[in-house]
Amino acid sequence: MKKIILSAVAVMAFSFANAQEGHFKIGAHVGIPLGDAGDAYSVNLGADAAYLWNVSDKFSAGATTGYTTFIGKSQHYDFGMGLSGDLTAPNAGFIPIAGTAQYSLTENLFVGGDLGYAIYAGSGDADGGFLYQPKFGYQNPKIELFLAYKSISNDGTLSSLNLGFNYKF
Numbered sequence: 030m031k032k033i034i035l036s037a038v039a040v041m042a043f044s045f046a047n048a049q050e051g052h053f054k055i056g057a058h059v060g061i062p063l064g065d066a067g068d069a070y071s072v073n074l075g076a077d078a079a080y081l082w083n084v085s086d087k088f089s090a091g092a093t094t095g096y097t098t099f100i101g102k103s104q105h106y107d108f109g110m111g112l113s114g115d116l117t118a119p120n121a122g123f124i125p126i127a128g129t130a131q132y133s134l135t136e137n138l139f140v141g142g143d144l145g146y147a148i149y150a151g152s153g154d155a156d157g158g159f160l161y162q163p164k165f166g167y168q169n170p171k172i173e174l175f176l177a178y179k180s181i182s183n184d185g186t187l188s189s190l191n192l193g194f195n196y197k198f
Contacts, residue, residue, distance in 0.1 A: 051082040051091065052197050060179065060191030062099060069118040070099040073179065073189035079129050086133075093129040093143055096150070097179070098122040099187055123147035123181060125160050133168070139175075140165050147181045158183030164193075171197055 060073035075097030081089035101118035108114070127145025134140060140163075147160040159182045166175030173195040180188040 051080055051089070053080050054078070054173065054195040054197045056173070056193055056195030058097070058177065058191040058193035060177075060189035063188045063190055065185060066099060066187045066189065069102055070121070070187070071102040072100045073191060074098055074100065077193070077195065079195075081129065081131060088130070088132050090128070090130045093127050093145075094125060096122065096124055097147070099189070119153070120151065121155065121187065122150040123157060123160075124150050127160055127162075131164075137167055137169060138165075139168055139173075141175075156183045157181075158187075166193075168197075173197065 055078045056076070058073070058075050058077065061067070062070040062073055075095055077093060077095035079091055079093035081091035083089050099121040101120050103115050103117040105115050106113060125143065125145060125147045127143040129141065129143045131139050131141035142164055143160065143162040145160050146157055148157040149155045160180070162177050162179045164175045164177040166173050168174075173193075175193045175195070177191045177193060178188065179191055180186055
């Protein structure tokens with residue numbers, strides 16, 4: 030009996046999932062590093078791809094990935110006694126793997142967010158970290174423009190305030 034009920038639930042779940050329409054979107058973002066990240070990095074750049082299923086008329090959920098990099102900043106240091114030099118922070122690149130959700134407040138305004146893990150994609154022994162990114166934006170049937178706060182937490186936190194653009198199809 031337990032197997033029959035479990036099978037029935039699985040069939041209904043897959044039927045529900047197949048009945049839902051969704052959309053794919055690709056885009057790009059540019060941002061200003063915040064907090065301690067602003068001391069070492071000059072800009073955050075990236076590309077995004079996501080697929081969202083329409084759960085209801087106003088709510089969509091799905092998965093997202095892409096690539097985001099924090100570009101290292103060069104700083105001049107004076108160590109005293111005639112010693113000085115320039116140090117440049119290495120770029121920090123990440124591949125985010127996250128769940129994403131979006132709720133339409135009106136026909137054109139939305140709130141949303143991403144929640145997942147950012148895999149470190151650079152050289153060296155740095156680690157990836159927990160990723161979250163709340164978003165607010167404008168949309169029409171083909172494009173989205175959004176403002177987002179991105180945070181990647183591991184031993185420290187890399188965060189940025191981003192402007193982004195997505196094309197939906």
